[in-house]
Amino acid sequence: MPDTSTQPHEGQRLQTLRSQFLAEADITNVQNKSLIHSRREQICDAALELFLEKGFAATTIRDICAGSGVNQASIYDYIANKNDILRRLLNQLWFREDVPTLPVILLDQSLSLEAALEEYFRESWAKKRQGTLLAYRSVPHMQAVDRKALHMREFAAMKDLADQLSLRLDLDGDDARLDIMANLMVFLSAFGPMRDWLCRDIPEDVLVRTVAAGAAAMVRSLVDCPKT
Structure with missing residues (x-):
């Protein structure tokens, strides 16, 4: 036994x-927490659809901006890069x-x-x-x-x-x-x-x-x- x-x-x-989740970028350019949350949600929702449809490598930040409605000039106020988006998505969906x-x-x-x-x-x-x-x-x-x-x-x-x-x-x-x-x-x-x-x-x-x-x-x- x-x-x-x-x-x-x-x-x-x-x-x-x-x-111990994947390390997400600590971005503090925007002080409005509600705005940060809503924009990141828009960005991540659009990115998820694109990553699953086109693949991570083939998806560009421009694609994500077009899908999310967040313009390219301000998207980096909410995420660091494409890998940062992937980490956030995996933390939400895979590590749930x-x-x-x-x-x-x-x-x-x-x-x-x-x-x-x-x-x-x-x-x-x-x-x-x-x-x-x-x-x-x-x-x-x-x-x-x-x-x-x-x-x-x-x-x-x-x-x-x-x-x-x-x-x-x-x-x-x-x-x-x-x-x-x-x-x-x-x-x-x-x-x-x-x-x-x-x-x-x-x-x-x-x-x-x-x-x-x-x-x-x-x-x-x-x-x-x-x-x-």
């Missing part, structure tokens, strides 16, 4: 990173805290593995769709420090998940297969947003239940399959 006394609970690794992580969901022992995975996939697919698409499509164009931050948060999420799976399955926490399976579960959380164009005629409940059932079967297979 795994030693649970030293294992993190309630997503401790991820909790240590929750306050109103979507429960799978390690946190798994803390509810009353939920079956299938039910926990269903909740995780349903919430992730519904609420993080744009964040998922933006993150996956933008990674090649991110600055090194931003890629490192994303990597750290994803690594923390997967390690927390591996810990919770070890408790659920009564497996040794050092079992490397748990890390592999955790990585796969996180990957599947991107399935809905990344592949929904293939599944438009399938009811969402059917899709969620099917993927969750398959994922749960893969997780449980670790108990029956030898490590070597």
Whole structure:
């Protein structure tokens, strides 16, 4: 039986990173906070649409100005550059805290593995769709420090998940297969947003239940399959 006394609970690794968002530029040219908020919202909304449609690299500041209605002479009163916009969008959409992580969901022992995975996939697919698409499509164009931050948060999420799976399955926490399976579960959380164009005629409940059932079967297979 795994030693649970030293294992993190309630997503401790991820909790240590929750306050570590991507660094947004501190711009103080404009004193009116309400105006700053509304202009940044306009800029980010327009940029998100363009980044998802044209791609980050192909989108120019001129495009964002045209889409947002903020003129090019004043846009730098609200954002530093295109990378600053991307950071703000990822903080809002990818790092959002109103979507429960799978390690946190798994803390509810009353939920079956299938039910926990269903909740995780349903919430992730519904609420993080744009964040998922933006993150996956933008990674090649991110600055090194931003890629490192994303990597750290994803690594923390997967390690927390591996810990919770070890408790659920009564497996040794050092079992490397748990890390592999955790990585796969996180990957599947991107399935809905990344592949929904293939599944438009399938009811969402059917899709969620099917993927969750398959994922749960893969997780449980670790108990029956030898490590070597």
